[in-house]
Structure formats: structure tokens, C-alpha cells
Amino acid sequence: MADIFVSYSRHDRDRVAPLVKALEAQGWSVWWDPDISPGEEFDSLISRELEAARTLIVVWTPHSVESRWVRGEARDAADRGVLVTVRFEHAKLPIDFRALHATDLDDWNEDPRHVAFLSLCKALEAKLGAAKPPAVAMPKSTQVSICVLPFANMSGDPEQDYFSDGITEDITTDLGKVSALSVVSRNLAFSFKGANGGVADIGRKTHATHVLTGSVRKAGERVRITAQLIDAAKDAQVWGERYDRELNDIFALQDEISKAIVSALKLTLLPEEKEALAQRSTSNAEAYKLYLMARQFWLRDNERNNEIVIRICRHVVELDPNYAQAWATMGLAKWNLFWQVDQQQEDLEYPAMRALELGPHLADAHAAQAAVKRSAGDFKGALIAAKRAVELEPTSYVANRLAGLSCMGLRVYDQAIGYFETAAALMESDFTAASFIVQCHEVMNDKEATQLAAAKAMKRIEKIVSEDPGHGRAIGFGVSILVTLGQKERAMEWATRARLIDPDNANLQYNLACAMSLLGEHDEALNILQGVADRSSLGMLSWIETDSDLDGIRSYPRYAGMIERARLRLAPKAAQLA
Incomplete structure (x- = not known):
């Protein structure tokens, strides 16, 4: 986590570099990432640094005031109360920032003793909430941190990516159980999949002291895993090993790799952490392999995949009825089909209930419960369950997404934005x-x-x-x-x-109705929505009645009529849930 995030226009890179150097010489850590190209989308890396920084400096110039990206970063920082602004060339600030003081740096000439630079330092002290560090280079955090890069699939079959990716994710999860170790998020690490940059460069971009690389080769019932732990600063291997095992030994192998990494980093495991590393969701290797396949389909967030995920997870829980994660994933995939008229509420409830029974501390189990309640129109109950999931796993994409949807159902839009922004940052493909x-x-x-x-x-x-x-x-x-x-x-x-x-996709047709409503094509919106409402599920109806995109057509008698008919049709199901 950096003390300062610097927001600027790419055109001003040469002007910003000396400022960053001067701030770092004062002992503050600074994130400014000069490798980002103009207009590049906020990816998970930028979002992570932006949210984690203790304060943000916006460099206003004639170039940056025209940048919507810089203005967006400035607005976010202002909302959080962490904004500090500087100005060059007497740039005319955007109208909503003119009331804020901006330190003019035109004449500072890169002199750290200049009154303008000293004024900036005082402003930073106020935002950072502590006196300025001594004017010497300070060492960065001594906490060991690791970035687990996606293990390469060496099986010769691209379809086996699900297995190597799954192994990577589980090793990442295991290392996250070690309190003395900071682990780069899965989404950020996977953004480097196939990247050509060196380990030292990846370590710099992720602020990781170490990088774990590796490969997986699965052939039949045999698996070979190679792993190398690299000191990012020295670009030197600290530890490396190759393992050839039977697939049935995969769980012991993961445990062995995680403990070897901890040992190589000279960290001490607490007793409860040793126990946590030894715990596995299943002891059935075949169930585990198939679950990794289901998870890969689930992460792609395509409606067509939900049926596939459900089908695979059903087979997984036949192999291991106590596999809580598989039950949870099945429940979440069923929720993604909540708009289907033939979707029975009990079909949604059982997987979520089973997941919670087997894994009360599993974030996805609580997320599945949130999904059940959200699909029944119980947005308050859904938010409670989703918040519990977020507490258990703050970096859960689906938990944050469900919390946001629950807030939208309650029309608490400012809170919804926070959850959705977290979800979007966690999943690059979201x-x-x-x-x-x-x-x-x-x-x-x-x-x-x-x-x-x-x-x-x-x-x-x-x-x-x-x-x-x-x-x-x-x-x-x-x-x-x-x-x-x-x-x-x-x-x-x-x-x-x-x-x-x-x-024939009712969810797609619904989104089109929303778009037509926003366009002001109200007759067309009602035409499309009619077909959706006539075959809507109880969950779909609750969302139709809540969604702000349809506010433009709610006053039409035709809208009221279709909603009333849908309520009458679904009344027996609603009575069963009451």
C-alpha cells in the first residue's frame, strides 16, 4: 500500500517524475505507474492501488484538466477526503474543484526547500494524519509479500487450463491463511497470465517481495507440478522443486508446496495456520478435478454456462455429498437462472442450505443464501447474508456483487456503488x-x-x-x-x-426492455416487457418492480396490468414462501 497515489496526464510524465522523486526522498511511498498508456481502463492493478493509497495528489495541467480519467480519480479521492491538488501553468481547474486549494509548482524548480514544495508537504502531513517522516529514504514495509502467477498448463491440451488455474488459485488461498504473509489478489496475479515482463517487473508492479511461478502437467492419473520462488528484488531463485505424483495425492501435494514456500520465506506458522493449511474441501480427487472444471465455467459469467456448472456440480456432490464449495457454486449458478419461470424456489434453497450446513465459515455458502433471498425479493435478508459473506472473504467477487444488487433492490444506491466497484475491481472480465x-x-x-x-x-x-x-x-x-x-x-x-x-432468452429480453425505456421508446419497452412478465419467475417479478431503469414506464396502465397478472399467476408460489 502506497502513502500517495499520483494522478496525472501521460503528457506530463517528465514534469511529474521529479515531483515523485522529491516526495520519495521525504520518506513517503508513491504510486504513479509511468507505464500506463493514455486512456487505459482502470484494471485491477490501478483500482487496487487507488483504493489502498492513503492520499491522492492530482497534478492539474492544461492536459490533465481535459482527462476524464484524472477527473474521475480526483472525484473519488475528494469523496473519500484524501485529495491534495497541485497545479502547473496556472491551469484552469474543473469547475467542481475550483473551491479547493491547489499548490502552484511552476517555480519550484525541483527544489525540495522551495516554499511551494514545503507547503505541499504540510498538506500531505494533514491528510496522512501524522508528522512527515524524516527527510531520508525510508525502507518500505518489511512484511513479506508474494504474487502467485498462474501456473502454466504443460499438458498439451488447452482445455486443461482449468486444472492448472485451479491449482494456482488453491495455492494462493492456502498462502492467504498465513498471517505473516501478504498475498497479491488472484485477479491481479492472473492479469499477468501470458505476460512477457520479467519477474522483477511484476514484483515492482504488484509490490510483491517474491513471485511464485510454476507449471502443471496432468496426464491421466499422474500430475507433475514444478514451482519456483523468486526474490523479486534480486531476480534470484530462493526455492524450487518438481513433484511427480498420483492425482490422488494432489491434496497432500498442495499442502507440501505451501509449507515449503513458508519455510523458504523463513516464516513461522501458528498452530491454527498449520491446521488450516491441512484442511481441504474434499478428499475425493475426482470430485476436486471436476469441481475445478465447474469453477472455470462459473468464472466466465456467461448464462449458457450456468446449466453446465449445475450439471457438473451435481455429479461432484454425488461423488462427495459433503463438498460444501460444490454445493455453494451449484446454488449460485441456479441463482443466475432465477429469471426462468420453471425455476422452483426449493431448487434454489436446497444447495445453499446444504452448503451452509457443511461450511458455516464458507463465504460462498453465505453468498448462496443471499442469492436465494434476493431471488425471492427479500432484499434486506439478502443484504445481511451478503455482508456476512463479505466479512468472511472481502475479496469475494460474487459476495460483493450480491451485496450491491441487494442495495439496489433497497434503492440504497450510494452503498451499492461501493460494493459494485469492489466487485468490478476483483474480476477483470466483469x-x-x-x-x-x-x-x-x-x-x-x-x-x-x-x-x-x-x-x-x-x-x-x-x-x-x-x-x-x-x-x-x-x-x-x-x-x-x-x-x-x-x-x-x-x-x-x-x-x-x-x-x-x-x-428466447428472457433475461436478455428484459435488458432490452430496460434499454428501450431509457431511450424513451416506451411502447417498445412495454411490448418487450410484456413477454418477460408473462413468463417471469417470482424473483424476476420482484426485480421488475424494483429496477430504476423501468421507472419511465411505471405510470402506464399497461405496465400496471401486466404486473397484476403476473402477481396473480405467481400468488400460489408466493404463499408457499410466506
Whole structure:
């Protein structure tokens, strides 16, 4: 975690570099990442550093005042009360920042004794809440930290990526149980998958003292894992080993690797940490292998994958009925289909209930409970369960996403934004939470934040659709985002494309109805929504009645009629849940 995050325009890099150097000479740690290209989307790395920094300096120049990215970072910092501003060339500040004092640095000439620089240091002291460190270079945190890079799949079959990725994630989870070790998040580590940069460079970008690399080769019932622990500062190997085992030994092998890394780092495990490392969700190697496959499909967040995840997890729990994580994942996949009219509430409830019985301290089990309550329209109960999941695992993507959705259901949009921003930062491929951020800002009438969030969400959606042109869910969300961005013609083109690609997808049709409502095409929105309401589930109906995107058509008698008919149709199911 850096003391200071510096927000600036790429054009001003040469001007910012001496300022960063001077601040570091004062003993503060500074994040400014000069390798980021202009207009690059906030990826997980930037978001992590931005949120973790104790204060943020915005460098206002004629270039940066025109940058929506710099203005967005400044607004975020101002909202959190950690903003400090400096100015060059008497730049005219954005109107919403003119009331804040900006230190003019035109004449400081890179002199740390200049009155302007000293004034900046005093402002930083006030924000950081402590006296300035001595004016000498201070050592960075002595805590050992590690970045576990995705293990390479050496099986010769790209379809086996799920296994090597799963092994990587489980080793990351194991190391996260060691209190003396700081572990880089899974999402940030996986952003370097296939990267050409050296280990030292990755260590610098992630602030990790050590980097773990490795490979996995699975052939039949044999598995070979190689692992190397690298000191990032020295770019030297600290430890390395190759393991050839039977697949049935995979759990003992993971335990052995984790303990070897801890030993190589000269860390001491507490008794409870030794016990935690030895605990596994299952002892059935076949169930574990299949669960890793299901998890890979789940992480892709495509509606078509939910049935696959459910099917695999059903087989997994047949192999091991006590596999709590598999039950939880099944429940979450079922929740993703909550809009289906034939989805029975008990079908949603049982996997979540079973997961919670078997794993009361499992974040995904509580997330699955939140999903059940959210799908029944119990947004208060859903938020309680989702918050518990977040407490157990703050870096859980699905827990934060569900907490955000629950807040939206309660129309507590400012809180929803916080959860959605965390979710979007945790999952680089996420577009759902990123899109809901747009909607929340829109409801709160923050036009600039809405446009900034919409541009970021659309960039993610476009990437997904380019890789999977038939991704109906992404296309459906994209239509609404394009409307927000003012690209109405393109939105209509995407809407036509969506209808042709997946005409029977009720969730996609619902998103199109929302987009038409936002466009002011109320008759068309009602036409589409009619088909959705006529076959909606109880959970889908609760969302239709809550979603702010449909506020523009709620006053129409036709809307009231379709909702009343849906309520009457679903009354028996509602009575069963009462």
C-alpha cells in the first residue's frame, strides 16, 4: 500500500517524475505507474492501488484538466477526503474543484526547500494524519509479500487450463491463511497470465517481495507440478522443486508446496495456520478435478454456462455429498437462472442450505443464501447474508456483487456503488457490476460519473463480445450502456443483433426492455416487457418492480396490468414462501 497515489496526464510524465522523486526522498511511498498508456481502463492493478493509497495528489495541467480519467480519480479521492491538488501553468481547474486549494509548482524548480514544495508537504502531513517522516529514504514495509502467477498448463491440451488455474488459485488461498504473509489478489496475479515482463517487473508492479511461478502437467492419473520462488528484488531463485505424483495425492501435494514456500520465506506458522493449511474441501480427487472444471465455467459469467456448472456440480456432490464449495457454486449458478419461470424456489434453497450446513465459515455458502433471498425479493435478508459473506472473504467477487444488487433492490444506491466497484475491481472480465455502477450513478443524477463509468463498462463489454459474439448477456447490457453514452443508433443495432442471437432468452429480453425505456421508446419497452412478465419467475417479478431503469414506464396502465397478472399467476408460489 502506497502513502500517495499520483494522478496525472501521460503528457506530463517528465514534469511529474521529479515531483515523485522529491516526495520519495521525504520518506513517503508513491504510486504513479509511468507505464500506463493514455486512456487505459482502470484494471485491477490501478483500482487496487487507488483504493489502498492513503492520499491522492492530482497534478492539474492544461492536459490533465481535459482527462476524464484524472477527473474521475480526483472525484473519488475528494469523496473519500484524501485529495491534495497541485497545479502547473496556472491551469484552469474543473469547475467542481475550483473551491479547493491547489499548490502552484511552476517555480519550484525541483527544489525540495522551495516554499511551494514545503507547503505541499504540510498538506500531505494533514491528510496522512501524522508528522512527515524524516527527510531520508525510508525502507518500505518489511512484511513479506508474494504474487502467485498462474501456473502454466504443460499438458498439451488447452482445455486443461482449468486444472492448472485451479491449482494456482488453491495455492494462493492456502498462502492467504498465513498471517505473516501478504498475498497479491488472484485477479491481479492472473492479469499477468501470458505476460512477457520479467519477474522483477511484476514484483515492482504488484509490490510483491517474491513471485511464485510454476507449471502443471496432468496426464491421466499422474500430475507433475514444478514451482519456483523468486526474490523479486534480486531476480534470484530462493526455492524450487518438481513433484511427480498420483492425482490422488494432489491434496497432500498442495499442502507440501505451501509449507515449503513458508519455510523458504523463513516464516513461522501458528498452530491454527498449520491446521488450516491441512484442511481441504474434499478428499475425493475426482470430485476436486471436476469441481475445478465447474469453477472455470462459473468464472466466465456467461448464462449458457450456468446449466453446465449445475450439471457438473451435481455429479461432484454425488461423488462427495459433503463438498460444501460444490454445493455453494451449484446454488449460485441456479441463482443466475432465477429469471426462468420453471425455476422452483426449493431448487434454489436446497444447495445453499446444504452448503451452509457443511461450511458455516464458507463465504460462498453465505453468498448462496443471499442469492436465494434476493431471488425471492427479500432484499434486506439478502443484504445481511451478503455482508456476512463479505466479512468472511472481502475479496469475494460474487459476495460483493450480491451485496450491491441487494442495495439496489433497497434503492440504497450510494452503498451499492461501493460494493459494485469492489466487485468490478476483483474480476477483470466483469461487466455486470461495472454496468450496475452506471445505473446507480444515473439514478443519483451524477452525469459525469455516469459517463465515466459507462465508458469503462462498455470497454469491458466490447472485449467480451469481440471474443464471444454470441454472448447474449453482454450484448443486452451493452444496449443500455450505449444508450447512456448517447450512441442511440449503435444501441438499436445491438438490440436487433441481440434479438436474432438469443430470441428466447428472457433475461436478455428484459435488458432490452430496460434499454428501450431509457431511450424513451416506451411502447417498445412495454411490448418487450410484456413477454418477460408473462413468463417471469417470482424473483424476476420482484426485480421488475424494483429496477430504476423501468421507472419511465411505471405510470402506464399497461405496465400496471401486466404486473397484476403476473402477481396473480405467481400468488400460489408466493404463499408457499410466506
